Amino acid sequence: MLNCDIVVIGGGPAGLAAAIEAKKYGIDDILIIERDKELGGILQQCIHNGFGLHVFKEELTGPGYAEKFINELKGLNIEYKLDTMVLDITEDKLISAINTKDGFMEMKSGAVVLAMGCREKPRGALSIPGTRPAGVFTAGTAQRFINIEGYMVGKKVVILGSGDIGLIIARRLTLEGAEVKAVAELMPYPGGLTRNIVQCLDDFDIPLLLSHTVVDIKGRDRVEGVIIAKVDDNKKPIPGTEKFYECDTLLLSVGLIPENELSKSAGIEIDRGTNGPKINESMETNIEGIFACGNVVHVHDLVDFVTEESRRAGKNAAKFIKNQLSKNDHVINTEAKDGIRYIIPHEIREENLDKNLDLFMRVVDVYKDVKLVIKADGEIVREINRKHLVPGKMERVKISIKDIKNKNISNITVEVQGKGKQYEGI
Amino acid sequence: MYDITIIGAGVIGNFIARELSKYKLNLTIVEKDNDVSNGTTKANSAIIHGGYDAKPGTNMAEFNSKGNPMFDKVCEELDVPFKRIGSLVLAFDDKDMKSLEELYNRSIENNIPDVEIIDGDRVVDMEPNINGDVKGALYSPTAGIIGVYELAIALAENAIDNGVDLKLNTEVKDIEKTDEGYKIFTNDGEIKSKYIINCAGVYADKINNMVAEESFKILPRRGEYYVLDKSASYITNHVIFQCPNEFGKGVLIAPTVHGNIIVGPNSQELNDDERNQTQTSRDSLEYIKKTALKSIEKIPFNNTITNFSGIRAEPSTGDFIIEELEKAKGFINVAGIKSPGLSSAPAIAQHVVRLVQEISGGLEENLAFNPRRKMIIFSKLSKEEKAELIKKNPRYGRIICRCENITEGEIIDSIRRNAGATTVDGVKKRVRPGAGRCQGSFCGPRVMKILARELNKDMEEIVKDGNKSNILTGKTKS
Numbered sequence: 001m002l003n004c005d006i007v008v009i010g011g012g013p014a015g016l017a018a019a020i021e022a023k024k025y026g027i028d029d030i031l032i033i034e035r036d037k038e039l040g041g042i043l044q045q046c047i048h049n050g051f052g053l054h055v056f057k058e059e060l061t062g063p064g065y066a067e068k069f070i071n072e073l074k075g076l077n078i079e080y081k082l083d084t085m086v087l088d089i090t091e092d093k094l095i096s097a098i099n100t101k102d103g104f105m106e107m108k109s110g111a112v113v114l115a116m117g118c119r120e121k122p123r124g125a126l127s128i129p130g131t132r133p134a135g136v137f138t139a140g141t142a143q144r145f146i147n148i149e150g151y152m153v154g155k156k157v158v159i160l161g162s163g164d165i166g167l168i169i170a171r172r173l174t175l176e177g178a179e180v181k182a183v184a185e186l187m188p189y190p191g192g193l194t195r196n197i198v199q200c201l202d203d204f205d206i207p208l209l210l211s212h213t214v215v216d217i218k219g220r221d222r223v224e225g226v227i228i229a230k231v232d233d234n235k236k237p238i239p240g241t242e243k244f245y246e247c248d249t250l251l252l253s254v255g256l257i258p259e260n261e262l263s264k265s266a267g268i269e270i271d272r273g274t275n276g277p278k279i280n281e282s283m284e285t286n287i288e289g290i291f292a293c294g295n296v297v298h299v300h301d302l303v304d305f306v307t308e309e310s311r312r313a314g315k316n317a318a319k320f321i322k323n324q325l326s327k328n329d330h331v332i333n334t335e336a337k338d339g340i341r342y343i344i345p346h347e348i349r350e351e352n353l354d355k356n357l358d359l360f361m362r363v364v365d366v367y368k369d370v371k372l373v374i375k376a377d378g379e380i381v382r383e384i385n386r387k388h389l390v391p392g393k394m395e396r397v398k399i400s401i402k403d404i405k406n407k408n409i410s411n412i413t414v415e416v417q418g419k420g421k422q423y424e425g426i
Numbered sequence: 427m428y429d430i431t432i433i434g435a436g437v438i439g440n441f442i443a444r445e446l447s448k449y450k451l452n453l454t455i456v457e458k459d460n461d462v463s464n465g466t467t468k469a470n471s472a473i474i475h476g477g478y479d480a481k482p483g484t485n486m487a488e489f490n491s492k493g494n495p496m497f498d499k500v501c502e503e504l505d506v507p508f509k510r511i512g513s514l515v516l517a518f519d520d521k522d523m524k525s526l527e528e529l530y531n532r533s534i535e536n537n538i539p540d541v542e543i544i545d546g547d548r549v550v551d552m553e554p555n556i557n558g559d560v561k562g563a564l565y566s567p568t569a570g571i572i573g574v575y576e577l578a579i580a581l582a583e584n585a586i587d588n589g590v591d592l593k594l595n596t597e598v599k600d601i602e603k604t605d606e607g608y609k610i611f612t613n614d615g616e617i618k619s620k621y622i623i624n625c626a627g628v629y630a631d632k633i634n635n636m637v638a639e640e641s642f643k644i645l646p647r648r649g650e651y652y653v654l655d656k657s658a659s660y661i662t663n664h665v666i667f668q669c670p671n672e673f674g675k676g677v678l679i680a681p682t683v684h685g686n687i688i689v690g691p692n693s694q695e696l697n698d699d700e701r702n703q704t705q706t707s708r709d710s711l712e713y714i715k716k717t718a719l720k721s722i723e724k725i726p727f728n729n730t731i732t733n734f735s736g737i738r739a740e741p742s743t744g745d746f747i748i749e750e751l752e753k754a755k756g757f758i759n760v761a762g763i764k765s766p767g768l769s770s771a772p773a774i775a776q777h778v779v780r781l782v783q784e785i786s787g788g789l790e791e792n793l794a795f796n797p798r799r800k801m802i803i804f805s806k807l808s809k810e811e812k813a814e815l816i817k818k819n820p821r822y823g824r825i826i827c828r829c830e831n832i833t834e835g836e837i838i839d840s841i842r843r844n845a846g847a848t849t850v851d852g853v854k855k856r857v858r859p860g861a862g863r864c865q866g867s868f869c870g871p872r873v874m875k876i877l878a879r880e881l882n883k884d885m886e887e888i889v890k891d892g893n894k895s896n897i898l899t900g901k902t903k904s
């Protein structure tokens with residue numbers, strides 16, 4: 001049986017930042033367990049730029065961003081095991097894992113940081129009817145084939161879903177000589193960031209079909225085409241609007257799901273809004289000493305925010321080991337109200353706040369000229385005017401510590417006020 | 427010259443092959459596809475029915491009742507997942523209750539053990555998620571669920587282990603009667619055989635018509651399904667049917683042996699030329715959803731991981747056709763094996779052996795026959811066994827499919843065994859990478875690499891399923 005102060009599960013951007021920060025806060029005995037053959041996680045296949053604008057004030061590629069952390073990690077002599085899969089975690093922080101060198105391992109850890117990331121929703125999640133030929137990929141799988149393995153996945157491509165990965169892969173495929181015939185999006189607004197719509201679709205004249213979806217897949221061995229139809233306000237296909245698109249490939253960029261099978265096996269409570277663990281101000285789950293950060297908690301749109309969040313998790317895991325986290329029973333609960341899908345964190349123990357409180361959230365729909373209203377026990381503590389809110393962009397709201405500390409508050413809510421003017425195009 | 431040629435490597439053909447491999451015979455199975463278990467066997471409800479449903483006196487009734495009790499032994503011998511979880515046919519009104527009575531009476535005539543009619547309260551006690559309006563149910567404790575393609579693959583593998591020859595990618599084009607037996611013309615040369623057993627599934631009538639006049643038709647019927655994530659497994663522990671109607675046993679909800687939930691099928695009659703049309707449609711899927719919600723009101727369809735459909739070989743005669751043709755001696759039809767065909771398969775296989783014994787005047791036992799076939803399923807091993815196995819072969823220490831925790835060792839096994847996998851779907855059918863909640867988006871590229879390495883092929887040559895279902899279209903610009 002191995003013993004560790006902190007085991008970090010996952011060596012992607014979240015795990016790397018958490019481990020580095022824990023080390024900086026004075027914990028030496030840290031182990032990162034990574035299932036892939038290299039550190040860096042999904043960043044290694046994201047060869048486009050746009051990473052690091054917040055954290056490093058410069059524009060890096062995915063592998064470039066990862067490399068900075070990997071170098072720092074190595075400089076700090078933090079241990080890691082690659083090609084190693086965690087099979088189980090218990091409530092008591094007993095971890096079992098396997099790899100080809102060490103075989104079956106069991107380790108007991110003082111604290112655990114969950115940083116397993118997320119996975120893509122497959123075709124089945126949408127029950128897209130039709131045949132089941134080769135040529136249907138999730139966008140991330142296609143990206144791996146192209147950027148890591150060096151293979152093309154198709155020549156004529158339709159993409160369903162305008163999430164960021166789908167948009168970026170549309171540009172990548174075009175640069176590799178494929179013809180991207182269209183990007184169809186079920187919602188009346190795009191899923192990804194505006195900058196990606198402009199740089200990945202508009203610049204290459206790839207049509208974006210809002211309020212459209214794929215209703216049928218044709219082809220027995222390989223995709224021969226898809227049928228796209230317009231959808232009504234209830235997202236049901238409108239009969240008569242079907243149009244055949246000849247293609248050999250359909251890529252799906254229809255959403256990401258935090259990967260919490262291990263969390264569930266440990267008995268961690270999962271929030272239905274995020275599909276990730278419920279966490280407190282210190283990024284700790286409902287099981288004391290098990291922390292979580294990055295896309296395993298909620299799907300982020302920028303890796304920079306994953307890094308920030310994970311540093312907080314790493315620092316607090318270190319504090320936990322040193323008995324510096326307050327375990328006061330008084331907690332402030334956060335609650336997503338009208339127009340808000342979820343809020344991170346779910347619980348706040350005010351003794352553990354050192355400066356301001358950052359709330360992270362996503363809105364339910366597209367809103368224009370509205371106010372985000374933050375209330376503490378029903379009293380407004382802050383109102384923020386926003387010209388434009390979209391579900392595709394995570395919102396951050398700062399609350400001053402003096403507004404909540406020592407006031408015996410039990411509940412903080414956030415809501416969107418003045419809705420009505422919804423999406424009218426970018 | 428073969429003694430016997432079996433046409434079709436589905437569960438029926440493979441069961442017969444394995445049963446015949448207990449005797450000293452020169453046997454071959456010919457299969458048009460690139461893998462065994464690729465037709466109806468691949469896509470059905472995977473239920474071993476109690477046997478109360480079929481009309482007494484039919485082949486279906488006889489072979490279902492005899493077949494059901496045989497599964498424990500064969501699944502133990504071949505290491506195939508099988509669970510006798512019992513089934514419930516739900517009744518919601520008086521008319522349904524009448525149907526239950528009729529089914530109950532059939533169960534007596536068909537000699538099915540332990541069947542009873544239970545009241546609504548007991549149904550809800552047994553399965554709390556069932557619609558509270560339920561008035562009663564027919565409970566058949568001997569019904570079960572099985573890994574159906576695992577079974578068909580294991581049978582083929584065990585048959586090969588015992589000397590049977592498997593010819594994949596071999597499509598029968600024509601058959602000619604000769605003095606010694608038959609000459610079978612295929613896309614890959616001629617096969618001479620004393621006897622032929624026609625197990626060609628939805629194409630069985632076409633094969634029959636190569637040697638004899640048309641005496642039956644296969645009427646293809648499509649059934650579509652949902653597969654839900656393992657997180658939905660709480661909704662039922664039994665196979666849940668509704669009262670049967672003219673289209674069959676209706677929409678069922680059942681656990682799978684791997685812990686998922688399956689919901690379906692509908693029943694759609696297809697045209698004669700649509701026997702390979704295994705697509706799904708929005709209308710059918712909506713119908714299944716709507717119908718299933720009558721049994722269990724809260725089915726988490728938002729946890730669907732995939733949909734599929736299969737084609738059933740409905741015979742125009744209404745019953746299994748299992749006989750030697752009078753006008754073509756030595757040619758045995760095993761045709762029209764619709765539901766409960768899977769449940770009947772072991773009994774059908776034994777019956778066919780008896781037919782062959784009669785026709786040939788007796789068979790000599792194969793004393794070297796080994797009934798066993800073992801599989802390593804890493805996730806089911808104890809800690810100590812896992813540690814030991816990885817020590818012996820480190821490839822069991824590398825997880826390739828992270829949804830189902832499938833190791834590289836298991837995937838290599840599935841390729842190297844007899845009747846081994848050559849395609850991505852072939853690996854999936856055998857050891858399940860890609861059958862989990864991410865549906866292969868993580869492990870797909872990794873499975874392809876292992877296939878390419880093991881089969882000594884380029885990545886671009888690796889196919890998903892059929893021989894033309896290539897996954898990659900070339901290399902990127904370098």
